[in-house]
Amino acid sequence: MAAVPTLARRIARSGVRPLCRWPLAWGRAARQPPGLPLAPCRAFSNNKILVELDESSGVAMMKFKSPPVNSLSLDFLTEFCISLEKLENDRACRGVIFASAVPRIFSSGLDITEMSGKSMEHYAEFWRAVQEMWLRLYGSNMVTIAAVNGSSPAGGCLVALSCDYRIMVENPKFSIGLNEAQLGIVAPFWFKDTFVNVVGHRIAERSLQLGSLYPAPEALKFGLVDELVPEEKLQEKAMAVMAQWLALPDHARQLTKSMMRKAVLDRLVAHREEDVQNFVSFISKESIQKSLRMYMEMLKKKKS
Numbered sequence: 001m002a003a004v005p006t007l008a009r010r011i012a013r014s015g016v017r018p019l020c021r022w023p024l025a026w027g028r029a030a031r032q033p034p035g036l037p038l039a040p041c042r043a044f045s046n047n048k049i050l051v052e053l054d055e056s057s058g059v060a061m062m063k064f065k066s067p068p069v070n071s072l073s074l075d076f077l078t079e080f081c082i083s084l085e086k087l088e089n090d091r092a093c094r095g096v097i098f099a100s101a102v103p104r105i106f107s108s109g110l111d112i113t114e115m116s117g118k119s120m121e122h123y124a125e126f127w128r129a130v131q132e133m134w135l136r137l138y139g140s141n142m143v144t145i146a147a148v149n150g151s152s153p154a155g156g157c158l159v160a161l162s163c164d165y166r167i168m169v170e171n172p173k174f175s176i177g178l179n180e181a182q183l184g185i186v187a188p189f190w191f192k193d194t195f196v197n198v199v200g201h202r203i204a205e206r207s208l209q210l211g212s213l214y215p216a217p218e219a220l221k222f223g224l225v226d227e228l229v230p231e232e233k234l235q236e237k238a239m240a241v242m243a244q245w246l247a248l249p250d251h252a253r254q255l256t257k258s259m260m261r262k263a264v265l266d267r268l269v270a271h272r273e274e275d276v277q278n279f280v281s282f283i284s285k286e287s288i289q290k291s292l293r294m295y296m297e298m299l300k301k302k303k304s
């Protein structure tokens with residue numbers, strides 16, 4: 001685990017800037033009854049993520065703001081881990097809702113430029129950051145809800161799958177799934193395990209082999225997302241579901257969550273370094289690099 005401190009150093013170096021104490025993101029002011037002072041709220045942001053914690057409800061909103069497509073770059077992943085750790089250690093926070101501040105895209109998944117044309121050391125550092133993000137999110141003690149307000153392929157889908165509940169905007173133009181096979185790459189075992197735990201083995205096997213992306217209404221049919229709502233109702237719905245989950249005693253819910261997820265988490269923890277080495281040797285193959293370059297070219301051509 002020699003290079004693990006690299007991510008720890010990045011986390012330590014990266015500043016988390018406090019914002020004002022009375023932020024307006026997610027329309028808090030609009031929800032407040034007239035004449036009453038705003039409930040205590042704390043907000044912080046870094047370059048790619050905005051967080052607002054409402055102390056009265058114990059609920060934080062984490063919004064991804066890394067245009068154009070919220071790709072999960074090394075910087076994004078580092079900032080995500082910092083923000084989540086801050087909330088995890090804050091006794092006032094019991095639940096987090098994740099959403100995008102970028103229109104039409106929840107997250108485009110792992111940043112392909114981090115996996116293409118870089119050194120082996122870079123691939124290893126990047127993959128440790130991907131592992132760290134998943135271990136923290138899937139293993140979080142807080143209630144986690146993905147408010148999927150846009151397309152969410154591959155790593156973006158993993159973020160949603162790692163939450164306790166997924167609510168997606170009902171727009172059929174927004175799609176979600178683990179489409180790695182379409183890029184000529186393979187979802188690692190812990191992506192697969194997370195997927196199987198949500199949709200079951202048969203659907204996961206077929207979807208992973210075909211690299212399927214599902215429009216929101218299709219994703220609902222087999223439980224990849226838990227419900228669909230019109231975009232303007234997403235925040236309200238996420239808050240309502242959160243309130244339902246927070247009505248239970250934390251210790252009972254947390255122990256149950258841990259019991260359900262422990263085997264899958266432990267598997268990566270036990271094979272973490274091996275998984276890094278597998279990733280590095282796989283991604284640095286010339287044939288895989290060629291597939292990634294072709295995929296990026298295809299994305300560019302689609303625009304013209």
Ligand SMILES: CCCCCCCCCCC/C=C/C(=O)SCCNC(=O)CCNC(=O)[C@H](O)C(C)(C)COP(=O)(O)OP(=O)(O)OC[C@H]1O[C@@H](n2cnc3c(N)ncnc32)[C@H](O)[C@@H]1OP(=O)(O)O
Pocket residue numbers: 068069071072105107108109110111112113151153154155156179180183185186187188278279282283296299300303
């Ligand atoms: C033996 C087994 C061993 C296994 C070892 C492990 C193996 C490796 C595992 C790797 C797992 C990988 C997981 C991933 O997440 S890979 C990423 C998958 N993501 C995608 O396929 C999404 C691609 N993007 C899109 O489909 C569209 O961009 C999107 C629908 C998200 C948005 O469309 P829109 O039309 O709005 O925007 P553009 O396509 O024009 O994109 C804007 C610019 O953003 C760039 N872009 C998009 N996605 C990414 C990305 N994921 N990474 C980096 N850059 C991205 C796109 O190229 C445009 O750039 P330019 O403006 O410069 O052209």
